Amino acid sequence: MKRILSFFMISVLLLCLAIISYFHYNQLPIYDLGLALKFIKNSTQKEDFKSIAEKLGYSENDKLLIIHADDLGLEESVNLTSFESLKKNTVTSASVIMTTEKIDEVADFSELNPSLDLGVHLTVTSEWETHKWGGILHNKDITSMLNDNNHFYWNKRKFIKFSDLNEIRNELQAQIDLAVMMGINVSHIDSHEGALFFDPDIFKMYLNIAKKNDLLAFVPIQASVHFDKYFPKPDHAIIFDQFFMAEAGIKADEMEKYYLDIIDNLKPGLSQIIVHFGLNNDKMKDITKGKINYGSLWREMDYRIFNSKKFIKSLEENNVKLINYSDLKKIIF
Numbered sequence: 467m468k469r470i471l472s473f474f475m476i477s478v479l480l481l482c483l484a485i486i487s488y489f490h491y492n493q494l495p496i497y498d499l500g501l502a503l504k505f506i507k508n509s510t511q512k513e514d515f516k517s518i519a520e521k522l523g524y525s526e527n528d529k530l531l532i533i534h535a536d537d538l539g540l541e542e543s544v545n546l547t548s549f550e551s552l553k554k555n556t557v558t559s560a561s562v563i564m565t566t567e568k569i570d571e572v573a574d575f576s577e578l579n580p581s582l583d584l585g586v587h588l589t590v591t592s593e594w595e596t597h598k599w600g601g602i603l604h605n606k607d608i609t610s611m612l613n614d615n616n617h618f619y620w621n622k623r624k625f626i627k628f629s630d631l632n633e634i635r636n637e638l639q640a641q642i643d644l645a646v647m648m649g650i651n652v653s654h655i656d657s658h659e660g661a662l663f664f665d666p667d668i669f670k671m672y673l674n675i676a677k678k679n680d681l682l683a684f685v686p687i688q689a690s691v692h693f694d695k696y697f698p699k700p701d702h703a704i705i706f707d708q709f710f711m712a713e714a715g716i717k718a719d720e721m722e723k724y725y726l727d728i729i730d731n732l733k734p735g736l737s738q739i740i741v742h743f744g745l746n747n748d749k750m751k752d753i754t755k756g757k758i759n760y761g762s763l764w765r766e767m768d769y770r771i772f773n774s775k776k777f778i779k780s781l782e783e784n785n786v787k788l789i790n791y792s793d794l795k796k797i798i799f
Contacts, residue, residue: 496664501664501691501692504692505688508691511691511693512687512690512707513707513736515735518736518797522789528734528785529734529787530735530789531738532739534557534558534738534739535552535742536560537561537658537742537744538572539564540744541744541750541753542568543765544743544750545571548560551773552579552583553582555788556778557743559583559584559585559790559791559792561584561585561587562584562585562586562650564586565589565600565602569644570648572584576650576651582651583653583790583791585681586650586655586656586681587655587656587658588656588662588672589641590634590637590638591618591619591661593620593659594753594754594755594757595755596752597754597755598618600612601618601640602640602641603640607633608633608637610630611634611637625661631671634668639675639678642655642681652681653681653790653791653795654683654704654791655675655679655682655684660689666692669689673700676702677700682702682704682795682798683702685699685705686705686709687705687706687709702798704794706737707735708735710728710738710740712724712768718763718764721771725739725772726780729781732784732786741769742768743765743768744766744769745765
C-alpha cells in the first residue's frame with residue numbers, strides 16, 4: 467500500500483511539474499496550478515454580447531469589431547502611421563507605451579483629436595535587444611521590476627517571478643497618471659505583451675486599477691479563465707469573444723490572407739484585432755534588431771494591409787461594424 471501511495475504521489479508531483487514546465491517554456495508564465503488547469507480545460511467565459519449590442523444600437527447578430535494599434539510612442543513612424551489610420555478610421559483604437567521616447571507626439575495628437583480613441587498600453591517588460599526602457603517611477607521605487615541595468619526584464623517570466631505587487635501597482639498607476647497629466651484622452655488600459663494576464667493577483671490588480679481610474683480593461687478571451695464564482699467578471703472588464711493578432715512566425719507574404727480570412731470568417735459578437743504599425747525604415751530596423759516577429763517589415767505590412775482598398779472592401783462586404791472603446795465606455799460607466 468505504501469508503495470502504491472508513494473507511486474501515486476510521485477506521479478501527481480511529476481504531472482504538476484510537467485504542467486508548470488509546459489507553460490514556463492512556452493512563454494506562458496502561469497505558476498498557479500489551479501489557473502493552469504483552467505487554461506488546459508479552456509474554461510473561458512463570454513461577454514454578455516446581446517446586452518452590449520442592444521445598448522450600442524446593434525443586434526446580437528451583428529459583427530462588432532475594434533481594430534486596435536499597439537505601441538504608440540515607440541518611434542516616429544509608429545505614431546505617424548497610427549495617427550493617419552485613426553483619422554481615417556482604418557484603425558478605431560490605439561494605446562500608448564508611456565515609458566518610450568515619443569509620447570509627446572501622442573499627447574499633441576490627442577489634444578488636436580480628442581474624439582479619437584486612445585488607451586494606455588501598460589508596460590512592465592522591455593523585450594527589444596538594444597532598445598530598452600525602465601519605468602515612470604524612480605528606479606529606487608521599483609527595484610524588484612528592474613534588472614541590473616535598471617531596465618524592465620526582457621520577458622514575462624522574470625517579471626512575474628521577481629516583481630513586488632505593490633511596486634507593480636504604483637508603476638502602473640504612474641503610467642496612467644502621466645498619460646492623463648499630458649492630456650491624453652484615455653478610455654481604456656491593456657497590457658504590453660500580455661504580461662499582466664497570467665498571475666491571478668496581478669490580473670486582479672490590473673482590473674482594480676482600471677476601475678479606480680474609470681477606465682475599461684481589455685481582456686482577451688483566453689484570460690477570462692480567471693473569472694469564476696469566487697471572482698466574477700466586473701462590468702468594466704471587456705472580454706473579446708474573438709481576439710486576433712498575427713502569430714509569431716507568419717511570413718510577410720502570408721499576412722494579407724491571414725487578415726482577410728479573419729474578416730471572411732468573423733462571427734457575430736464582440737471582436738478585436740490587434741495590429742502593430744510602423745515603417746520598414748532604418749530607425750525601426752534598429753529598434754527591432756534581430757527580430758522578425760513585430761519587426762519593421764511586419765509593422766509596415768500591417769499598416770499597408772489595413773489601409774488597403776482590398777481590406778476596407780472586405781469589411782464592407784462582410785457587414786462588419788467598426789466600434790471603439792469610447793463607444794463601450796459610454797454604455798458601461
